[in-house]
Amino acid sequence: MPTTVVFSSCRRAAARGFTLIEVLVAISMLGFGLLSLAGGVTIVSRLVDRGRSSGRVAFVALSQLETLRLVTLASPGLCGGGSSGSLVAEDLTGSWTAARTGASLSVVVEITGWRGRTWAIDTVSTALPC
Numbered sequence: 001m002p003t004t005v006v007f008s009s010c011r012r013a014a015a016r017g018f019t020l021i022e023v024l025v026a027i028s029m030l031g032f033g034l035l036s037l038a039g040g041v042t043i044v045s046r047l048v049d050r051g052r053s054s055g056r057v058a059f060v061a062l063s064q065l066e067t068l069r070l071v072t073l074a075s076p077g078l079c080g081g082g083s084s085g086s087l088v089a090e091d092l093t094g095s096w097t098a099a100r101t102g103a104s105l106s107v108v109v110e111i112t113g114w115r116g117r118t119w120a121i122d123t124v125s126t127a128l129p130c
Contacts, residue, residue: 040091046116053115060089060110061124067112069128070109077130086127090098115129 015108064087072079082099094111104127111122 005011035108050116053113056090057092057111057113057122060087060092060094060122061111061122064094064109065107065124065126065128068096068098068105072105072128072130100130101127103130 027077079100084095084097087094087096092111092113094109096107096109098105098107100106106125106127108123108125111124112119113122114120
C-alpha cells in the first residue's frame with residue numbers, strides 16, 4: 001500500500017501585540033512630549049503674570065492721569081505752575097509731576113512695582129490742555 005506523507009504547516013499564527021522595543025519607544029516619545037508641555041506651561045505662566053502686573057501698572061497710571069485731567073478741567077487756575085505728588089496702590093508706588101508747557105500741562109507719572117524677579121519702573125506721560 002502506498003504511503004502518503006502529509007506536510008502540516010508548522011508556521012505559528014500571526015503574533016498579536018507590540019514588541020518591547022515598540023513599547024519603550026512609545027513611552028519615551030510620550031515622556032518627551034509631556035516634558036515639553038510642562039516647560040511650555042511654565043513659560044506661559046510667567047508671561048501671564050507679567051501681563052497681569054503690566055495691566056495693573058497701566059490702570060494705576062491712567063487713573064492718576066484721569067484724576068489730574070479732571071482737576072485741571074474743574075479748576076483751570078491750577079495749570080499755572082508746576083506741581084508733583086506721590087501715589088500708593090496696593091504694592092505699587094509712584095510719583096507724578098506736572099509742568100506748564102505753553103498752553104498745556106505736561107504730566108509724567110512713574111509707577112514702581114515688583115515685576116517677576118526684579119523691580120520695574122513704568123513711565124506714562126501726556127499733555128493736558130489748560
